[in-house]
Amino acid sequence: MEGQSLLPNLLGLLAVAFLVVLNAFFVAAEFALVSVRPTRIAELVANGNQAARWVARGLENPDRFIAATQLGITLASLGLGWIGEPALAGLLEPLVERLPVEIASTVSRTLSAVVAFGTITFLHVVVGELMPKSIALQSPQRTSLLVGRPLAWTTAVFKPLIWALNGTGNALLKLLGIRSAEGSELVHSVAELKMIVSDSAEGGVVADSEEEMLHAVFDFRETLVRHIMSPRTEVISITAEAGLEEILKTAASTGFSQLPVYQDNLDHVIGIVHLKDLLDAILNDGSSTARELMRETLFVPEAARIDTLLKIFRARHQHMAIVLDEYGGTAGIATLEDLLEEIFGEVSDPFDRDVEIQPLPDGSSLVNGLTTIADVNEHFELKLSDPHYDTIAGYILGRLGRLAKMGDTVVADGARLRVVAMDGRRVSRVWVFPTASAKPQTEE
Structure with missing residues (x-):
């Protein structure tokens, strides 16, 4: 008879172990799904990893899969409270009654229930919550690959219930004037991306030089032309009536392959002479002037962003622009080299004579x-x-x-x-x- 009375309690303990493991599974699945990098999963899918395909399905509709984990955690927790505490208390009560100190039946049951409750709570929190959470956060990719398929099956089985619960929750949010999240809305700001790059550099994943270039790319759009241009005082230019010999001497002494051409003064730039056109003229007739050789030039305001200037350079197939100040005068020049140096750092030109x-x-x-x-x-x-x-x-x-x-x-x-x-x-x-x-x- 005693053995028969112990059997339900022993079965209850097995149920406790199963429910704790089940709770741990859903906790690990939840934290793994929200921590794993979608880009890494996409890479694994592209490489033919079958387990990654199940995870990718979950990441495509995270609301449904997270709801499945929450439902699983809730049911496992309720089951622990319903089955676990009575089963463990039933096993402890005979042991408490055998203590040398005489204990009343009511006190015995109460003490057994308290000990059982504490034990179940400890197992639930430590084994069913904290441990799987730590494992999932430390190894989100490996954990997600392990739980992806069974979680997908669970989601499919409870799909009607999950749909009903999600719909009810979204309806209540709507009544409160709160917009429900549709899918994954994780978008990093530029500051966050910089922090990610810096963390990757500290971890040795990204080299220091790569970190600097990536930071420069993020700042590229915020930089103005006036911050990267060569100022007016540094501009080497030629008059519209300059002959080939004068142009050639200027190009040879400066090492520049493009020279602005002005009429009267530098505030009236009318074109740009390219070294290629200069050499062609020397080989052909040798009597041209800068006005005859020059090509159309670009003009940009000094307050323009350099990403806009880069688009203009690409669209017009040019590498130099005249920068104008707010009064329409020449503030300086900006070249493609100036733009590239904002990303790659100072580019050593063999004709550069002045080190910054x-x-x-x-x-x-x-x-x-x-x-x-x-x-x-x-x-x-x-x-x-x-x-x-x-x-x-x-x-x-x-x-x-x-x-x-x-x-x-x-x-x-x-x-x-x-x-x-x-x-x-x-x-x-x-x-x-x-x-x-x-x-x-x-x-x-």
């Missing part, structure tokens, strides 16, 4: 005055800023509040800047010495 940042043995550097503040900040890890100027020379002028002269020094937050070369009234070279202890000030 030249490191010195003592840790300081000589910097071209036309180097942008952003480039100086990136190179020296500084946080210089000025709302009115884009270049380091302009930054110094803004801090001084007057025209600069040789020897002028500005001590910024983290660096000492000294004017070491002038080109007329323009600051052409700046000595930069990074120093963490520097406090912002100016020196004569």
